[in-house]
Amino acid sequence: MTETPIVEAATATDRTPVLECRNLCVSYFTRAGEAPAVVDFNLKLMPGEAHGIVGESGCGKSTVALAIMNYMGRNGAIVGGEILFQGRDMRTMTQEELRRIRGSKIAMVYQEPMASLNPSMRIAEQLAEVPLYHEGVSQREALARAESMLEQVRLPDPKRIMNSYPHQISGGQQQRVVIAMALLSNPSLLLLDEPTTALDVTVEAGIVELIKEVAAKFGTSLIYISHNLGLILETCSRLTVMYSGEAVETGAIHDVFDNMRHPYTRGLFGSIPVPGANKNARPLAAIRGQLPLPYARPKGCFFGPRCDYFVEGRCDQPPLMMHEVAPGSSHATRCVRFAEIDWSAAKASVAERQPVQRGQVVLRVEDLSKHYIIESGAAALIGARRTVKANEKISFRAHEAETVAIVGESGCGKSTFAKVLMGLEPASAGKVQLGEIELANLPVQRRDKHTISRLQMVFQNPFDTLNPSHTIGGQIGRVIRKFGVESDPKKVQDRVDQLLDIVKLPRDFAKRLPRQLSGGQKQRVGIARAFAGNPDMVIADEPVSALDVSVQAAVTGLLMDIQREHRTTLLFISHDLSVVRYLADRIIVMYLGQIMERGTTEEIFSPPYHPYTEALLSAVPIADASVRKRKIVVAGEIPSPTKPPPGCPFQTRCHYMIKGVCDVTPPPLREFGADHVIACHLEKDALEKMEPVITAGTAA
Amino acid sequence: MLKLIGSRLLQMLLIMGVISFILFAIFDSDKFKKQIAVNELGGFAVSALSEQDYQAWLEKKGLNVPFYQRYLNWVAGVAQGDFGKSFEKNEPVADLLATRLVHTGLLALWVFALMIPLSLLFGVVAGMKEGSPQDRLTSFISVLTTSLPEIATAIILTVIFALGLRWLPPNAAMVNGWDWRALVLPVLTLVLYDFGYVARMTRASMAEVMNSQYIRTAILKGLPYRRVILRHALRNALIAPFTIIVLQMNWLLSGVVVVEVFFQYAGFGKLLLDAALFGDIYVIQAATLVAVFVAVASQIISDVGYTFLNPRIRFA
Numbered sequence A: 001m002t003e004t005p006i007v008e009a010a011t012a013t014d015r016t017p018v019l020e021c022r023n024l025c026v027s028y029f030t031r032a033g034e035a036p037a038v039v040d041f042n043l044k045l046m047p048g049e050a051h052g053i054v055g056e057s058g059c060g061k062s063t064v065a066l067a068i069m070n071y072m073g074r075n076g077a078i079v080g081g082e083i084l085f086q087g088r089d090m091r092t093m094t095q096e097e098l099r100r101i102r103g104s105k106i107a108m109v110y111q112e113p114m115a116s117l118n119p120s121m122r123i124a125e126q127l128a129e130v131p132l133y134h135e136g137v138s139q140r141e142a143l144a145r146a147e148s149m150l151e152q153v154r155l156p157d158p159k160r161i162m163n164s165y166p167h168q169i170s171g172g173q174q175q176r177v178v179i180a181m182a183l184l185s186n187p188s189l190l191l192l193d194e195p196t197t198a199l200d201v202t203v204e205a206g207i208v209e210l211i212k213e214v215a216a217k218f219g220t221s222l223i224y225i226s227h228n229l230g231l232i233l234e235t236c237s238r239l240t241v242m243y244s245g246e247a248v249e250t251g252a253i254h255d256v257f258d259n260m261r262h263p264y265t266r267g268l269f270g271s272i273p274v275p276g277a278n279k280n281a282r283p284l285a286a287i288r289g290q291l292p293l294p295y296a297r298p299k300g301c302f303f304g305p306r307c308d309y310f311v312e313g314r315c316d317q318p319p320l321m322m323h324e325v326a327p328g329s330s331h332a333t334r335c336v337r338f339a340e341i342d343w344s345a346a347k348a349s350v351a352e353r354q355p356v357q358r359g360q361v362v363l364r365v366e367d368l369s370k371h372y373i374i375e376s377g378a379a380a381l382i383g384a385r386r387t388v389k390a391n392e393k394i395s396f397r398a399h400e401a402e403t404v405a406i407v408g409e410s411g412c413g414k415s416t417f418a419k420v421l422m423g424l425e426p427a428s429a430g431k432v433q434l435g436e437i438e439l440a441n442l443p444v445q446r447r448d449k450h451t452i453s454r455l456q457m458v459f460q461n462p463f464d465t466l467n468p469s470h471t472i473g474g475q476i477g478r479v480i481r482k483f484g485v486e487s488d489p490k491k492v493q494d495r496v497d498q499l500l501d502i503v504k505l506p507r508d509f510a511k512r513l514p515r516q517l518s519g520g521q522k523q524r525v526g527i528a529r530a531f532a533g534n535p536d537m538v539i540a541d542e543p544v545s546a547l548d549v550s551v552q553a554a555v556t557g558l559l560m561d562i563q564r565e566h567r568t569t570l571l572f573i574s575h576d577l578s579v580v581r582y583l584a585d586r587i588i589v590m591y592l593g594q595i596m597e598r599g600t601t602e603e604i605f606s607p608p609y610h611p612y613t614e615a616l617l618s619a620v621p622i623a624d625a626s627v628r629k630r631k632i633v634v635a636g637e638i639p640s641p642t643k644p645p646p647g648c649p650f651q652t653r654c655h656y657m658i659k660g661v662c663d664v665t666p667p668p669l670r671e672f673g674a675d676h677v678i679a680c681h682l683e684k685d686a687l688e689k690m691e692p693v694i695t696a697g698t699a700a
Numbered sequence B: 001m002l003k004l005i006g007s008r009l010l011q012m013l014l015i016m017g018v019i020s021f022i023l024f025a026i027f028d029s030d031k032f033k034k035q036i037a038v039n040e041l042g043g044f045a046v047s048a049l050s051e052q053d054y055q056a057w058l059e060k061k062g063l064n065v066p067f068y069q070r071y072l073n074w075v076a077g078v079a080q081g082d083f084g085k086s087f088e089k090n091e092p093v094a095d096l097l098a099t100r101l102v103h104t105g106l107l108a109l110w111v112f113a114l115m116i117p118l119s120l121l122f123g124v125v126a127g128m129k130e131g132s133p134q135d136r137l138t139s140f141i142s143v144l145t146t147s148l149p150e151i152a153t154a155i156i157l158t159v160i161f162a163l164g165l166r167w168l169p170p171n172a173a174m175v176n177g178w179d180w181r182a183l184v185l186p187v188l189t190l191v192l193y194d195f196g197y198v199a200r201m202t203r204a205s206m207a208e209v210m211n212s213q214y215i216r217t218a219i220l221k222g223l224p225y226r227r228v229i230l231r232h233a234l235r236n237a238l239i240a241p242f243t244i245i246v247l248q249m250n251w252l253l254s255g256v257v258v259v260e261v262f263f264q265y266a267g268f269g270k271l272l273l274d275a276a277l278f279g280d281i282y283v284i285q286a287a288t289l290v291a292v293f294v295a296v297a298s299q300i301i302s303d304v305g306y307t308f309l310n311p312r313i314r315f316a
């Protein structure tokens, strides 16, 4: 990461900024009154510059984008400040003037590509509209431009895409179409609102690459909104960190990343699993407390109640202004005490923890396969059936007190595997042994209480699994009674309290209803419920991916603590390699239903790699400016699991692909070390010769 | 698609068979037959009917053959377009049904011709801007008109326009030949009732579309508002109302009994009611077949139309 900021040169001063927000305030008006969503927001964007806005959900970052577009729905309004686009105040523009700017000078790319495209119009028409209505070109010309733009965003077979409806192409392709649509009239400003959040990481890497490339080619200025600091680092030269509707810190990327001057920014960085973090030696530190609600913000510094440096009489005295970190510098912070805080001191860090020794084998999975048979449409008529191999010959072991992670992108079969383990789906072949019990074909209805209580699950969405009309205490108590841990009401109550203590929730939460809890708190309840029956093993299916990073750190920390205490085996299913690297002891990498590589965390993250692992590692954005990554191109998209390619499942995207071998025969297993296996046709020495993908270098 | 239509039609034949068989069986009981005989012979009560007269009546009507045989005969007849003869009116059922269907068809046509544009227009305009004055107005009118039962609307309209203002005839019996003016009140009653329902559905569907992300995309692409509404919103917003409107055909066929009876309009619904009261088995049978046919046909139209309007299903 040695890229220097693109602009900031002397010439910048005599140019007008593309966009300038001055003291922008946006509020939503609800029945409860005015809820300020963005307060006193300032931003200056020079031509060709890329500016990132980061923050957790509810910080107002998307509102900023919509305010720039002057589109805030029925109950939102700009209540103060100015937005100058190329020197003109957008608030004084008429509807017609706004319309001319939208889509031609300022274009936007959205989080959900599928929902952002009209489902009943062909791509061609949706694209051609832009030049048709902004430049009044002929229909033919518009279509021709649309097609050439599809080529420029590197979509294969633009003709076919032009004639398709949005649902007929993949998510990554849809996002490329949306980007093409945004670029069609060569805008001066492109707003990207979490453009890759809905996509798989290898697809994300391609889209990010594309955005950077087109921005450079067309000289477009970017505002890149994301919750992911790593992505901002890869794409932007400047950034603004937002918290609870306010910009708390802003500056050039390297100033903020390496010399942060706001306690919230620091807290945010402290809770991201970067390569140096380690669950034992350098555990992540969550930010305590919760984001205040928009109408219940504290006086003075909004971060006050969660800040370790809070002092009465100063931090709670509004208004808090942005302070330049050094006179004349563009690095500014909204912390009144920034000059006094000793930023070099090691963060009030979380105590180091002892590594846990793993015990006996708890789970044994041998050649497990799960196939679905689908009969659809015309195929059913002629009796043809298709088999979806959701899991193919999965084998591994998990020990007591060990964390085994299964990683992979969508369609890799990791969730199906969890379902088979839980007995929600029967296995098609193979064995799954939990201790002495064979689970492969034991549906959950036929499992006895004891077996069920030994194997529990924590779900991705705590919201869906809690009964909205029962109290938290009631729901945990029910599980305790069901598994026969306790039956006496008094003892059940004690156990509920004890579990709430374990997951670090106040005991009086037992009387609350799920809707009174935040996302992170609900996930804690989910964990308490899973641990109610003293399980030997807990399957956690993406338990933190719906949560904000600062909350993620708390929840992963909690899982680790409970595991340490109870020597539980944790099967951690995730798409997020950073989290997995942080907390897993061993990792299983899956792709299209098959295990590509299996080994300890150390072995997975260093060579020899499976080509897919290598690509995956290269694709993950890392929020650390000192880390260097080797770029690996992965072509195309993940094939549909209903039509897996023959031979090696990764062959359609692998740049080592050996014609006539990889696309014909399934790859052999190459064994390194004790339990490090790679399924690939490449010879052992070729695999061993690979260079490391991620290197922790010195600060740039 | 063809397969779907095929299976629907097959389903229809099956339903027709089962229903007609059950109806036949019910009406074949002695009790019913005697009642009909009494009705027809003009006697006073079932008890006063002599066994001899009854047998003679059965003989005359061809009802003395065993049940299954009669059913098979009937089915064979239907297959050749012969629906039997009405007991009450002593006319071939087919002719009777045809005129009545034409009448009801005319009624339905007018109702549709007025109701569809009105409710779509109001629904779309209301849904374009949720919470706006036009939205509130539409909601108010549609709740008001649907919450009034048809009979109440009919009475109110009659009192005002026929008895009070004397602009229109109070009933639609049309004893002196066809009279378009007589049709106004029944049509109005039905339109008022149905309008609210369809308008509310349209409004809900339009409002949902207007809140969708692809409409936001269309607006932020800088398209003129008209283009956003007409090209991007309308088509998606009309998918749901379309199916509902087609299913109204069903309701208009049998749900109009109240209105037809109230206004003395000689339509299908009134025929059905008369036949049921009299026990006019062949008429009931034929009317049931028509009702089933219309129900299935409207279902097929709505399915086909739905897939046509919605590419996500068409190419799935």
Ligand code: SF4
Residues within 6 Å of the ligand: A262, A263, A264, A301, A302, A303, A304, A305, A307, A308, A309, A310, A311, A314, A315, A334, A335, A336, A337, A338
């Ligand atoms: S102003 Fe005070 S409370 Fe706010 S971040 Fe700075 S030190 Fe913490």
Ligand code: SF4
Residues within 6 Å of the ligand: A610, A611, A612, A648, A649, A650, A651, A652, A654, A655, A656, A657, A658, A662, A667, A679, A680, A681, A682
């Ligand atoms: S088997 Fe071939 S296609 Fe598959 S990962 Fe190895 S080199 Fe690539």
